[in-house]
Amino acid sequence: MQVSEETFMGVPRKDIPWCPAIDYEKCDYCMECDEFCPHGVFERREGEEKKLVVAHPENCVVFCKVCAKTCGPDALSFPDKTETLELIKRLREDKRDG
Numbered sequence: 854m855q856v857s858e859e860t861f862m863g864v865p866r867k868d869i870p871w872c873p874a875i876d877y878e879k880c881d882y883c884m885e886c887d888e889f890c891p892h893g894v895f896e897r898r899e900g901e902e903k904k905l906v907v908a909h910p911e912n913c914v915v916f917c918k919v920c921a922k923t924c925g926p927d928a929l930s931f932p933d934k935t936e937t938l939e940l941i942k943r944l945r946e947d948k949r950d951g
């Protein structure tokens with residue numbers, strides 16, 4: 854399934870900047886977040902300094918934050934929900950106004 858081609862609240866998913874950000878100062882590469890998320894948002898990088906990256910942000914379910922609960926060191930953060938909602942509304946209005 855091509856999640857990235859879907860829309861959310863009438864706006865193309867790719868236009869909505871919602872995904873986790875990894876704080877590499879805190880991440881201990883336990884991979885709990887990657888094991889938990891069923892949407893292929895994260896990708897492991899063998900032999901690289903950053904052993905886990907957010908490779909497919911558009912696959913993240915808008916307003917989901919559940920993987921953060923699996924993260925012991927609290928290394929995952931998300932955009933502000935209210936601001937994201939405002940952005941979605943603006944994008945929707947722009948679309949309506951043509």
Ligand code: SF4
Nearest residue numbers: 890894913914917920
């Ligand atoms: S917030 Fe949800 S969908 Fe997004 S990466 Fe985490 S578990 Fe996956």
Ligand code: SF4
Nearest residue numbers: 880881883884886924
């Ligand atoms: S759960 Fe947290 S500490 Fe573990 S790999 Fe993910 S971001 Fe890093």
